[in-house]
Structure formats: structure tokens, C-alpha cells
Amino acid sequence: MPFKISTRLFIRFFFSFSVLFFLIFSGCVRQETPKKASLLKRAVEISADVNDIERNTLKFGFDLRLDPKEDVRIYSPFLEYLQNATGKRFSIKFTEKYEDTVDNLGKGITHFAAIGPLNYVAGREKYGNGIKYLVSGVNNEGDPRYQAVIFTRPGAGIHSIKDLKGKPFAFGPRMSTQGHLIPRKMLEDEGITVRDMSSFIHTDSHMSTVRVVLNGEYEAGGIQDVLARRLEREGKIRILKISEPYPSSIIAYNSALNAETVKAVRSALLVLEPEGRHKDKLIDWNQTEMPLGFISINESEFYKIAVLARRYGLLTK
Known part of the structure; x- marks a missing residue:
């Protein structure tokens, strides 16, 4: 005899199965919700940590000298020195376009930058006191000038x-x-x-x-x-x-920085001894325009740079 099932029995069976499936599914949902909430909470916490680190990181820019890979290789241990000397967190902000280095500094995208005197003069013209001089690089003869x-x-x-x-x-x-x-x-x-x-x-x-x-x-x-x-x-x-000889490359900073940070970084730069006690902490620093470290100079030294820049239409004022 062929197997048959009544309509009433089928309805009762289907209803019971549906209720059972709903209970199982809702139980799974109740069990998974805390896990999902926990993961979401953790993701928010991580994001907050990253944002906090980002807010408390000093961005350092630089004019491109050799090529991106080489410049980053040279500046990375230098920033590690600054980080250890000041207790501040630093990171590199790389830019492909030369003029963007000083623009980033003027806009506050970066906090410090290694720039040439022409870029500094142009930045001062464009951003006024938004960009300030910190220190100048010293060449192998102990002179804050280069050629x-x-x-x-x-x-x-x-x-x-x-x-x-x-x-x-x-x-x-x-x-x-x-x-x-x-x-x-x-x-x-x-x-x-x-x-x-x-x-x-x-x-x-x-x-x-x-x-x-x-x-x-x-x-x-x-x-x-x-x-x-x-x-x-x-x-x-x-x-x-x-x-x-002309005035050497400098380190400049965004004037929105607090005085304590500026003082700490300036002090760390002035005591840097690339060929002395800090030599092992740096990589190929002798390839930069600051092979013997840094010194402070009178900003009037940049006057002849500004004169030439105006002659060649590199300044607008």
C-alpha cells in the first residue's frame, strides 16, 4: 500500500517544525548578539586608539633629495632619535611634489619639515608666521651653509x-x-x-x-x-x-605647536652629534646637508635667497 499522510497531520507536523526552527534560530541569535556586540565594541576601541595615536603623532616632512626610498631610509632613524630624545611620537609624511612639503607645513598637515631656504622663504611669504625657523644644518666644515x-x-x-x-x-x-x-x-x-x-x-x-x-x-x-x-x-x-656658499637647509615648524614641544625638539637637534655619540643611531646621515648636525643662525641670512627668488619670479610679493 502506498504511503500516505493526511492533510491535518501534515499541517500539525509543519507547524511544530516551524516553531522548533524559530526557537533554535532565535536562540542562536541571542547567543551571537553578545559576541557581535563585543567585536563591534573592540573595533571601536581599536579605532579610538589609532585616532588617539594619530592625534598625538608629530608629522615630519622633507624636500625630496635622492629618491623616496633612500630619503625615508635616512630620515627614519633620525626621527627615532628625536622620538627617544623628546618622548614625542614622530612619523614621516612623504610628498611626491616638492612644493607640497612647505604647503603641508603651512596648513598644519605636518608639524616639522626639513626644507631648503628657498622653500622656507616662499613658505613665509605664503603663510606668514604660520611657519617658523627652528635650526640650520651644519656642513662637514662646521658651517651652516652649502653650495x-x-x-x-x-x-x-x-x-x-x-x-x-x-x-x-x-x-x-x-x-x-x-x-x-x-x-x-x-x-x-x-x-x-x-x-x-x-x-x-x-x-x-x-x-x-x-x-x-x-x-x-x-x-x-x-x-x-x-x-x-x-x-x-x-x-x-x-x-x-x-x-x-649659501644658507643651508633648515628644520622649520608650524607655529601652532605648543612651546614645550618646540623647545624639546630644538634642544634634541642642537645636541645631535652625527659623527660622535649618535653616529650608530643614524644611517647615511653624511649624505644629507646636515652631516654635522644643527645650529641656530640669524634669519637675515635668508635675505639674498629672497632677492634671487624674486629675480626669477619664484616669489609673488
Whole structure:
């Protein structure tokens, strides 16, 4: 006989099963809710911790010098030194565009920055007292000044600055003191303006300038003295001319910082001994414009930078 089930029995069975399923499901929900609430609470706590760390972290920016990877490798242990010396938390704020370094400082996105004197003068013009001077870098001779270099590649057939007339030239970033401002004056001192060149370019860093010259895209370029001297020792470039000394790169800060933080960071910078007791804490610091640490100078030193910047239309006022 075929198996049959009555309609009434089926309804009773379906109703009972539905009730049982609802009880089981609701029990699971009641058991899972505390777990979900706990996880949500923990996520909120973690987010709050991260936000708290972010709020209490001092952001440090810098003008691009070599390439991003190298610059970060050099600045990371330097910031670790500052962190240990001041008890403040630091992190790097990297920017691809040269001008963004000083803009970030003026807007308060960063709190401190290592910038060239041209970028500092431009920042002061744009943000007024929103940006302030802290300390200047000291070179290998113990002087808070540096030089720019005009160079070519070995075998390029360029023997002096005058040979660059009618040739393509590579400057560094437009707001770079050593890569653009000073080399431009060096060329003009020899009677060569940008109009006398077959073409010119603004690269994004000193190292990029080196690359385009060595690749034969440009006959010569302008870069910082520390890098130029190292590359000449390695036989990779030939220096055509070294400029007179100008005020070195500086550390500047956003004026919204409290006085206690500024004082602590300034003190830590002034006692830094890159070639002495702190040498093992730093990496390749001798490749920067501050190889012997920092010193305070009179801001009137930046006047001749401002004069040149106005001559070349780099300042608006």
C-alpha cells in the first residue's frame, strides 16, 4: 500500500517544525548578539586608539633629495632619535611634489619639515608666521651653509660653463635652492640665461637630475654639493663649477605647536652629534646637508635667497 499522510497531520507536523526552527534560530541569535556586540565594541576601541595615536603623532616632512626610498631610509632613524630624545611620537609624511612639503607645513598637515631656504622663504611669504625657523644644518666644515654644483657626464665634450650655451640643461625642482635657484645664478654669472639653452627641464629630485644627464638626455645639470662630490669620487660625473656658499637647509615648524614641544625638539637637534655619540643611531646621515648636525643662525641670512627668488619670479610679493 502506498504511503500516505493526511492533510491535518501534515499541517500539525509543519507547524511544530516551524516553531522548533524559530526557537533554535532565535536562540542562536541571542547567543551571537553578545559576541557581535563585543567585536563591534573592540573595533571601536581599536579605532579610538589609532585616532588617539594619530592625534598625538608629530608629522615630519622633507624636500625630496635622492629618491623616496633612500630619503625615508635616512630620515627614519633620525626621527627615532628625536622620538627617544623628546618622548614625542614622530612619523614621516612623504610628498611626491616638492612644493607640497612647505604647503603641508603651512596648513598644519605636518608639524616639522626639513626644507631648503628657498622653500622656507616662499613658505613665509605664503603663510606668514604660520611657519617658523627652528635650526640650520651644519656642513662637514662646521658651517651652516652649502653650495650648488653644475656638472656633466665624463666624455660629454663639455669643458666649462660657457660650453653649455645652446645645450639642454637639467635643473632640479623649481623651488629647489641647490637644484634650481643657485645653478641659475651660476649660469647667468657666465652670461647664460634659460633663453640661451636649447631646452631645459625641472626634475623632481637631485638624483633624477643626475639620471637624465648620465642617460644623455641633457648635457649638464645642477645638484647639491654633497651628492656631487660623492659621485665625482666614484667617477660617475665631472664637476664644472661649485657655487659660493649659501644658507643651508633648515628644520622649520608650524607655529601652532605648543612651546614645550618646540623647545624639546630644538634642544634634541642642537645636541645631535652625527659623527660622535649618535653616529650608530643614524644611517647615511653624511649624505644629507646636515652631516654635522644643527645650529641656530640669524634669519637675515635668508635675505639674498629672497632677492634671487624674486629675480626669477619664484616669489609673488
